[in-house]
Amino acid sequence: MSVLEVSDLHVWFDLPHGGQVHPVDGVSFALEPSERFGLVGESGCGKTTTILALMGLLPATASVSGQVRIDGTDILAEGEDSVRGHRWRDIAMVFQGAMNALNPVKTAGWQIAEPVAYHGVARGKQARERVRELLELVGIPAEAANRYPHEFSGGMRQRLSIAMALACEPKILLADEPTTALDVLVQAQILELLTRLTEELGMALVLVTHDLPVVTRFCHRAAVMYAGKMVEDGPADELTSASRHPYTRLLFAATPDLYGREPVVTIPGAPPRLDAEITGCAFRPRCDVPMDRCGGEHPALRTAGPGHRAACFRNEEPVESR
Numbered sequence: 001m002s003v004l005e006v007s008d009l010h011v012w013f014d015l016p017h018g019g020q021v022h023p024v025d026g027v028s029f030a031l032e033p034s035e036r037f038g039l040v041g042e043s044g045c046g047k048t049t050t051i052l053a054l055m056g057l058l059p060a061t062a063s064v065s066g067q068v069r070i071d072g073t074d075i076l077a078e079g080e081d082s083v084r085g086h087r088w089r090d091i092a093m094v095f096q097g098a099m100n101a102l103n104p105v106k107t108a109g110w111q112i113a114e115p116v117a118y119h120g121v122a123r124g125k126q127a128r129e130r131v132r133e134l135l136e137l138v139g140i141p142a143e144a145a146n147r148y149p150h151e152f153s154g155g156m157r158q159r160l161s162i163a164m165a166l167a168c169e170p171k172i173l174l175a176d177e178p179t180t181a182l183d184v185l186v187q188a189q190i191l192e193l194l195t196r197l198t199e200e201l202g203m204a205l206v207l208v209t210h211d212l213p214v215v216t217r218f219c220h221r222a223a224v225m226y227a228g229k230m231v232e233d234g235p236a237d238e239l240t241s242a243s244r245h246p247y248t249r250l251l252f253a254a255t256p257d258l259y260g261r262e263p264v265v266t267i268p269g270a271p272p273r274l275d276a277e278i279t280g281c282a283f284r285p286r287c288d289v290p291m292d293r294c295g296g297e298h299p300a301l302r303t304a305g306p307g308h309r310a311a312c313f314r315n316e317e318p319v320e321s322r
C-alpha cells in the first residue's frame with residue numbers, strides 16, 4: 001500500500017485586496033516506502049505550496065481541498081487536530097534555507113534535543129541517547145553535539161536540519177531545495193545521505209528542486225508542475241529520455257550541459273498569472289507544438305506509458321520539436 005496518497009489537492013490563497021490565487025490545482029500522486037520522488041518546475045509553479053499543504057502549514061489565508069492519505073488515513077478529512085497529530089511524527093519537512101535558520105546561540109545537540117523533547121520521543125538519558133543516534137544517522141560525530149552552528153560548514157548545518165526532521169522517525173520526508181547554496185561536492189554528500197536514509201529507514205522522500213540532473217540521478221520518479229498543475233509524472237529517467245509533455249522536454253533542454261556540447265534552449269514567454277481562470281492548456285502560449293484544441297480544452301493527466309502520465313493532447317507519442 002502507498003505510504004502517501006495525494007488526490008486532487010487544491011490550494012487557494014485569499015489576496016489582501018480581494019480575489020484569490022490558485023497555486024495548487026488538482027495535484028495527485030502516490031509514494032511507496034523508500035521511494036524518492038522529485039517535484040520540479042519553474043519558480044512560482046506551486047511546489048512549496050504543495051508540500052506545505054501536506055504538512056498543514058499554510059497561512060490562515062489559504063483554503064485547501066482534496067485528500068492526503070497517510071497509510072490510508074485521510075488527514076485532511078479528519079481536521080486540523082489530525083493534521084497536527086501526523087505532522088513531524090509521520091510526515092516531516094526540511095524547509096528551504098533551514099540550515100541558515102538554526103538557533104545561533106544553542107549547540108548542535110540542543111537543536112536536536114528540542115524536537116525530541118517537544119514530541120515526547122524520549123526523556124532524560126534516553127533523550128540524550130536519541131540525540132547521539134540522530135547525529136550519527138546523519139553523519140555528524142556525536143562529540144560535535146557541543147558545538148554551535150557557526151562552527152559547522154554549510155553541509156554539516158544541513159545534516160543537522162535533516163536530523164531535526166528525523167526526530168520522530170517519519171515515514172515521509174519532504175525536502176524543499178535541500179542542496180541549494182551548497183557546493184557541488186557537498187550537494188552530492190547531502191543527496192547520498194538522503195538516499196541512504198530512504199533505503200535504511202524505508203522513508204519516502206519528496207525532493208523539491210530546480211536541479212533536473214539531480215532528479216534524474218537520485219529520484220525513482222518525478223513530477224513536473226506548471227502553473228499549479230502536474231503536467232507530467234513518471235519514472236525520473238523517462239522524463240529526460242522520453243518526455244511526453246512539451247514543457248518537460250523544453251525544461252530539460254534548458255538545463256546547461258556541463259561540457260557545453262549542446263546549445264542551451266530557453267522557453268520564451270512566462271508562466272500565466274494564477275489569479276485568473278485559465279482557459280485551455282496553460283502552457284499553450286509558450287508551446288512549440290500547439291494544436292487548435294489546446295486553446296479551448298484543458299488536457300487531463302492521462303496514462304502515457306507504464307507508470308507515466310502526461311497532460312498533453314499529443315501524449316500518445318514522445319513529442320518532437322517542430
Ligand SMILES: Nc1ncnc2c1ncn2[C@@H]1O[C@H](COP(=O)(O)OP(=O)(O)OP(=O)(O)O)[C@@H](O)[C@H]1O
Nearest residue numbers: 013021023042043044045046047048049050059274
Ligand atoms: N501566502 C501566500 N499568499 C498569496 N500567494 C502566495 C502565498 N504563498 C505563495 N503564493 C503564491 O503561490 C504561487 C506558488 O508559490 P510557491 O512558493 O509554491 O512556488 P514554488 O514552485 O515553490 O516556487 P520556488 O521554486 O520559487 O520556490 C506563487 O505565485 C506565489 O506568489
